[in-house]
Amino acid sequence: MSLVLGIGLRSGTSYRELRDLVEKALAGLSPQDVIRVVTVEGKETEPGLQRLVASLAAELFTAPSPELSQQQVPTPSDEVERLTGTASVAEAAVILSGAELVVPKQRSARATVAVGKLPDNQRQPAAPGYPQAERETVHRVLAERRDVRRGFLDQPIADDVLTRVLESAHRAPSVGLSQPWDFVLIRDIATRRKVHDLAIAQRDAFAASLPADRRNAFDGLKIEAILDTPLNIAVTCDPGRGGRHVLGRHADPRTTWFSAAIAIQNLWLAARAEGLGVGWVSFFEPGEVGAVLDLPAQVELVGYLCVGHVEEFAAAPELVRSGWAARRPLSWAVHQEAWGQRGLPGAPPSQVIVQDAVQAEGVAKPVGSQVVHLVVVDAAQPELLERPEALVVQVGGEKPAADFGVLWRPARSVDEALELGVEVARDLVLQGVGEIVVELPVESDVSRALARGVRLGGLACGITVDEPGEMRDSSA
Ligand SMILES: Cc1cc2nc3c(=O)[nH]c(=O)nc-3n(C[C@H](O)[C@H](O)[C@H](O)COP(=O)(O)O)c2cc1C
Structure with a gap:
């Protein structure tokens, strides 16, 4: 006893x-x-x-x-x-x-x-957590970590502070304890200018790929602080580190890059605790940054960080404050036992995404006015990608080649297609879409169900969804 x-x-x-x-x-x-x-x-x-x-x-x-x-x-x-x-x-x-x-x-x-x-x-007592006040501090750092792009101060970072931050990064978990990361500290303005030029070129390329209304919104966004911070840190990954038999990597080589990304998160959190702002810049072709930094060929860039003391840490992400995007509810992201049975621990699992769409009580509110043409197809149709306003949703066929213009949603049933449609619409609204035009070049039960889900999800978020006439009639 x-x-x-x-x-x-x-x-x-x-x-x-x-x-x-x-x-x-x-x-x-x-x-x-x-x-x-x-x-x-x-x-x-x-x-x-x-x-x-x-x-x-x-x-x-x-x-x-x-x-x-x-x-x-x-x-x-x-x-x-x-x-x-x-x-x-x-x-x-x-x-x-x-x-x-x-x-x-x-x-x-x-x-x-x-x-x-x-x-x-x-009988076996569980190891205790930290006392409440300390727990609260940990959760506070997690909640108040921000990606910072503006408001950096012209103040040097003390070596002991930076070392503590790097130590925390270096304590990150890694597959097989391979510790595949390195940290390249860049202060030299000439190097930073070269990296900045690369980011500007990618910024222009991204802007050119956007539909006009989204481009206007993007013009007002700052996406890097390479020249505004006294320190840039390139975090790299050496995928071969540790040799042939690294424990846990053999079946999933991606774990190496995951490990380096986790080191960045540790760095980000420790920096926040020390009052240092960090902004992650990914507007690069990684090899081009590697060339500027003269990285060895086997070493790859994972993240490029701008680090410095800041005026303040904003309460919410900049992309939320600017209306570019919105946060996704946690209850959509937690599935209990099987995909689609969503809900927080303790809550009965449900198709919460669909249910609250049905009740038209969407938690997401439209943040933008971007118009997207959703073209629902059964199999790949590469020519559709010529249209910049089109987002192809492919409900069948083989997995298409990676392209952010194609959402592969191979629905296994009509019900699943409906839920996928709701989720697609609601996630688009979180990314600033204010109007969806549904196109169904070839109709099937599954593609129709997905389109119905898009309508449900979009309307629940208060956006306009235009559909082919006969579909509107059948779903009314
Ligand atoms: C892998 C990755 C790449 C990112 N790249 C950029 C970037 O190039 N420019 C930028 O302004 N923010 C970038 N961010 C920051 C995100 O926009 C930011 O994390 C998100 O909007 C949430 O805001 P928060 O970090 O303040 O919570 C990146 C974040 C991650 C994790």
Whole structure:
């Protein structure tokens, strides 16, 4: 049997008082079965409690007061609530541990103890997370990391700060511990100018590929800060690093590049914690940057980062603030057991993308006015890509050659086609599309269902969806 003790105590409660109270509460139960002691956050430093936990050879855990206050307990106390913000510490701590309450709250002058029995599968106590305040800081850094392109200050970055950031990057996980990354620090203005020229050329090429309205929006966006930051960092990948038998890479070589990308994320987060802005620039053909930096032929560019102190970190991504794109709800991205069964942990899985489209309560709101012609086809039709406003959705056939002008959506059923259509439309709206014109050059059940989904998804987000006449009639 494994027991857990929930203990509430006032500051300065002696070991002796706690020991006597625990002895009384355990009457008939063995102290040796106590594997865990749980108290309210903040009381873990109490010397009397620490000595008690040591004498029981148990582990001490804490729980935040708000979490304790949510537990239903047999003997709540108004006084404890007034002092700690929760109507129970001892019993609530036992219940929060997942234990069955076997001895309700016993009290002494300054402390309370309750005893719980842990289910068999919980005998092994899980390693504790960080205390709440530290957890909050970690999540805050993750939420407040920003891609920064403007507002950089003309201030040098101290070597010790930069080293800490690089150390965090270098601690990233990597396939087979191959650590395929390197960091090239670039301060020289002549080198940065050459890299800048490459980015400008790619910027122009991208702008030229855009439909006119989207091009206008893009003109107002800043996409790099190569010359505005005192430091640029090129993060590279050596795909062969570690030789032939790198553990975990044999079946999926992409894991090498994933590892380098994770190092960049570590760098980005550590920089945010240090108050350094980072902007990732990918407007390059990687080999051209490699040539400017004189990289060895076997080394590839993964990310080019502009780094420096900044005036401020914006609360939301620049692409959101400028109306270029919008964030995707998490509930669309979490699938339970099988693709399409979406929903957050604890929520019943559903086709949430379709359902809230049906209820026309789309979470996404249109952010742009770009017009896209969705051409739904069964098999590849390369000539359609000549039209810059066209996005081809191919619902069958072989996987087409990689081209961002073609969305391959090989629907396995009419229902799946409908859901794919909803998702395509809603994701386009997140990327600034304000009007979709559906074209169905060749009709089939699946292509019609996908087009219906596009209509549903688009209308739920408040955009205009134009369709072939007979389709509109059949779906009305
Ligand atoms: C692989 C990658 C490449 C990116 N390339 C660029 C880029 O070339 N120019 C740019 O302005 N932002 C670039 N970004 C930044 C994204 O636009 C940014 O992460 C996204 O809009 C979300 O904003 P946030 O990072 O502030 O949360 C890139 C981000 C990633 C992960």
